[in-house]
Structure formats: structure tokens, C-alpha cells
Amino acid sequence: MAHSNDAREAVMIGRRTDGTIIRRPLSPHLQVYDMMQMTSALSIMHRITGSTxxxxxxxxxxxxxxxxxxxxxxxxxxxxxxxxxxxxxxxxITVAAWYHTLAGVRHLMWDYGYGYDIPTTYRTGWWVIIATGVMTVLTWVVAIIAWAS
Amino acid sequence: MSDRQTRLQTPLRRVRGFGSAKNGTHHWWMQRVTSIALLPLTLWFAFSIAARAGDRWEVMAEWIARPFNAVLLIVLIAVGFYHTASGLQVVVEDYIRPDRSVMAINMAIKAVLTLLGLLAALSVIRLAV
Structure with missing residues (x-):
């Protein structure tokens, strides 16, 4: 393996099943990733809302x-x-539930093989954010009308 | 194939049962199947329960007890808790080290979710029958 001064190289060293050393690519992680992009931000929000x-x-x-x-x-x-x-x-919980549901539909769409290009990803991302707001307001309008009556 | 290999086992035999070579495909597929089932169930539950906010006990108990609602609630509980357990399992597998902690935490999560799911389902059945 070639000599390198980059400290991150240390975590890229892996072993094959037969024991020989190989340089593996490093997964994207918090220090090398801009987490405020539409793609990564909505991705981690899916986990956070699911856990919530x-x-x-x-x-x-x-x-x-x-x-x-x-x-x-x-x-x-x-x-x-x-x-x-x-x-x-x-x-x-309502916000988290609607977000997770709608982002889940987006994931099912991806699983079906549709919408991998960047423009579509951004469009469906905005669609999820707007629809989460709409569904949350709708749910609470129904709840407040029922509560008041 | 490396010329350093000295064992008679094939590479496939040596990796089987290790790492991620477990039941990933089934787990992944069941997450999708349960998520599709939860789509109509979530829509139905969210708006049904929102429309009954502030209901008196007699009215709410009678609503849960109706056969159609009781069946949908039990399906929602079963599928929802299954989906939750498999989702949390992935989160734990991704962020927790070492493997024995992953195993212990996932067992604890499944135990808690099983008990809560049974408590919820029993409550529906008690009102319905």
C-alpha cells in the first residue's frame, strides 16, 4: 500500500477473507458530509421521526x-x-408520524426504481415537507373541531 | 483466489453465518410489506381518532368495540409494532458497538415492544368481546 500523510487513511485499511490487506473506500460520515443538504437532511429525519x-x-x-x-x-x-x-x-408525534409516513412513500417509490435523479429527488423532498405540513394541519383541524363540539 | 490459502474450506463456507450474511433480505422485504400495510391503517387511525378527540368514555369504548374498528386496531397494533421493532433494530445495528450490545439491546427492545403490543391488543379485545 502506498504511503500517505492523510490520517483518515488509517480507517480505510481492511482485510480480505484470506487475510491480505486492502484499501477500502470510506463511508460518508458526519465529518466529510454536509448534513444540511436536502438529501442527507431528509434521510436522517426519516430515522429520527421513526424513532420518535x-x-x-x-x-x-x-x-x-x-x-x-x-x-x-x-x-x-x-x-x-x-x-x-x-x-x-x-x-x-403527529408531525413525526406524517413525515415518516410520507417519506416512507418516497422510499417505496425508490424501491420501485423511480426518482433517483437529483431534480426528482429534490422535487419529491419538497413534496414530503409540504405534505407533512398539510397533513399535520388537517389532522389538527379535525381534532380541534371534534374537541370543540 | 489467493495463493496464500491453506485451508480446505471454500471462501463461501468461511463467510457464511458471519457479518451481514444472515437474514437481511427477509428483514428488508418485511419492512416494505409492513410499511405498505401501515399506509391505509395510519390514514384511517389518525383521522378516526382525531375526529373523536374529547369523546366521553362511553362513546369511545363503544367505538373501539365495534367489530370493524376492533379488527383494524388489532391489525394496526400487530403490523405497527412489528415494523417498529424491525426499524429500531436497524438503528441499533448501525450505531451501537460491540455486537453483543447490539444483541442485548435488540432483545430488550423486542421484549418491551412485545409486551406493549400485547397490552394494547388485549385492551381492544377486552372492549370488543
């Missing part, structure tokens, strides 16, 4: 278990969900 939704499932379980437990447990759950803290939490 996973934690948010606790509120689905609480909602169903409290309803099954009876009127008192239901009233306590409803009090929390309707409190300032509860509404902020539910709103955050």
Missing part, C-alpha cells in the same frame, strides 16, 4: 389500556392528553 414515533406508541398503548380499564383511568388519560404538555407531545 416508536416512543410515541406509548401514548397509543396508554389510550387503549386506559379505555379498557374504565371511566376513571380514561378520564386521567384524557386530562393529560388535553393538558398543555400533552397537546405539545401529541402535536410532535
Amino acid at each position: 414515533w416508536a416512543v410515541g406508541l406509548i401514548f397509543l398503548v396508554w389510550f387503549l389500556a386506559a379505555t379498557a380499564a374504565g371511566p376513571e383511568a380514561y378520564a386521567r388519560m384524557q386530562w393529560f392528553m388535553g393538558s398543555f404538555f400533552g397537546v405539545i407531545l401529541l402535536f410532535g
